[in-house]
Amino acid sequence: MKLVDRPLYMDKIEKFIDKTVIKVLTGMRRVGKSTLLKIISDQSLNNINENNKIFINLDSLELLHVRNARDLAEHLKPLIYKSQGKLYFFFDEIQLVDGWEQVINGLQVNYECDIYITGSNSSMLSGDLATRLAGRYVNFEIQPFTFSEFGEAFKHLELNKEQLFQKYIVLGGMPFLHFFDLDEDPSYKYLNDVYHTVMVKDVLEYYQIRDVDIFNRILDYVMENISHTFSALSIRNYLKSENRKISVDTVLNYLDCCQKAYLIKKAPRYDTVGKKLLKIEEKYYLTDYGFRQARGFSNQKDIERVLENIVYIELLARGYQVKIGKVQDKEIDFIAEKEGQLEYYQISYLMENESTRSREFGVYQEIQDNYPKFILSMDIFNFSQKGIIHLNIIDWLLN
Known part of the structure; x- marks a missing residue:
C-alpha cells in the first residue's frame, strides 16, 4: 500500500530527528500516528540499519502481556542486545503501559538513542508525567486527513x-x-x-x-x-x-x-x-x-x-x-x-x-x-x- 505523505507533520517532525528530545505523536485512534512512525522509519531514517530500529506496538495481540514498566523493560532487553550502535525506538500506543515514562527515562540514561512514541490520550502528558519528562519531549498532535x-x-x-x-x-x-x-x-x-x-x-x-x-x-x-x-x-x-x-x-x-x-x-x-x-x-x-x-x-x-x-x-x-x-x-x-x-x-x-x-x-x-x-x-x-x-x-x- 502506498503511504500518503503528510508534509504538514513531517516538515515539523524532521527538525527533531536525531535530537535528544522525545518525539511524542498524540491524537485520536486511527488518525495515522502509526503510519507516521513508518514514514519516519522508511523515509527519514532510511539509511539506518533495520536492526537498530525497534518497533513496539502495544496494541498488538503479541504484547497484551506488556502492561507495566517492568514487563516492557524485560521485552526490550533481547531486542536491544542484538543491536549495535545508536538505537531508534518506536513505541505505539504507549499509554497502555503503566509507568511507561520510567522505561523511556531509563533508555535515555543507558543508551544512545532516538525515541518516538504515540498515544491516544492527552492525560499521558499531563500532571506529574509532564513534570517527569519536562523539557525532554516535543509534542505533535495529529489530525485526520486534511x-x-x-x-x-x-x-x-x-x-x-x-x-x-x-x-x-x-x-x-x-x-x-x-x-x-x-x-x-x-x-x-x-x-x-x-x-x-x-x-x-x-x-x-x-x-x-x-x-x-x-x-x-x-x-x-x-x-x-x-x-x-x-x-x-x-x-x-x-x-x-x-x-x-x-x-x-x-x-x-x-x-x-x-x-x-x-x-x-x-x-x-x-x-x-x-x-x-x-x-x-x-x-x-x-x-x-x-x-x-x-x-x-x-x-x-x-x-x-x-x-x-x-x-x-x-x-x-x-x-x-x-x-x-x-x-x-x-x-x-x-x-x-x-x-x-x-x-x-x-x-x-x-x-x-x-x-x-x-x-x-x-x-x-x-x-x-x-x-x-x-x-x-x-x-x-x-x-x-x-x-x-x-x-x-x-x-x-x-x-
Whole structure:
C-alpha cells in the first residue's frame, strides 16, 4: 500500500530527528500516528540499519502481556542486545503501559538513542508525567486527513475537486477509508467501529464511566450541535427535559474525558474588545465529523456547521491556535494565531444574497487591526471587498 505523505507533520517532525528530545505523536485512534512512525522509519531514517530500529506496538495481540514498566523493560532487553550502535525506538500506543515514562527515562540514561512514541490520550502528558519528562519531549498532535491529503489518497479515482469534496463532507478524513474507495456503506461501518473503539477503550474504560446511556446522550447532543455555542448547563437542561438527571459538573467531566481522548475539540470564546477569554458558551467540534454522518446525523443538511468544523480542524492541522471571536454582540467564527500573527475567518455556505454578504462582511467593521480577514464559502464568484478576502473554501483547503 502506498503511504500518503503528510508534509504538514513531517516538515515539523524532521527538525527533531536525531535530537535528544522525545518525539511524542498524540491524537485520536486511527488518525495515522502509526503510519507516521513508518514514514519516519522508511523515509527519514532510511539509511539506518533495520536492526537498530525497534518497533513496539502495544496494541498488538503479541504484547497484551506488556502492561507495566517492568514487563516492557524485560521485552526490550533481547531486542536491544542484538543491536549495535545508536538505537531508534518506536513505541505505539504507549499509554497502555503503566509507568511507561520510567522505561523511556531509563533508555535515555543507558543508551544512545532516538525515541518516538504515540498515544491516544492527552492525560499521558499531563500532571506529574509532564513534570517527569519536562523539557525532554516535543509534542505533535495529529489530525485526520486534511482535504489536500484526502485528495492525494483518492487521486486514483480521477474525480474532480468538487466531487471529492462532496465525499469529504460526508465521510470525513480518517486515513483507513482509503481502503474503501469512497464506497459509503463500508466506510460508515468502519467509522462506527472506530467511534465505538475510541469511546469504549479511551473514554468509558479508561475513565471508568458507568452511566453509558447518559454519556451517549451527551455525546450525541454535542454531535448534533457542532459549531453552535452551548454550555454544560444547556446540556443538563436538555437531559432534564428527557427526565434524565445529571449535574453540570458531571457533564463537564464527561466532555473533558472526550477531549482527552481527542474525540471532540473545545474552542474557547475570546472577547476582542475586552481582550480576554470568556468562560461561557464555548463551541465544540468533532475531530472527525464523518462520525456524525455514520451515527445518523446529516452532514449535508447541516452543511454550514460541517464546513465550520472542516475549517477548524484544518487550521489546527496547519499549526494554528484557534479561538471563537466575540465582537460586541457579533461573533467571528475563528481567530487563528500562529507565531504571534493573527488571521480572522468567517465561514458561510453560500453568499448569493446581499443580506448574507452584509452579515459576513459586516462583522469585520468592528475590528480595527490590519491582520488578514477572510470569508470562506462554496461560491465560485469572488466577493472580496474593502481589503476583506473572499475565497472558495475548496481552493483555500487545497492551497
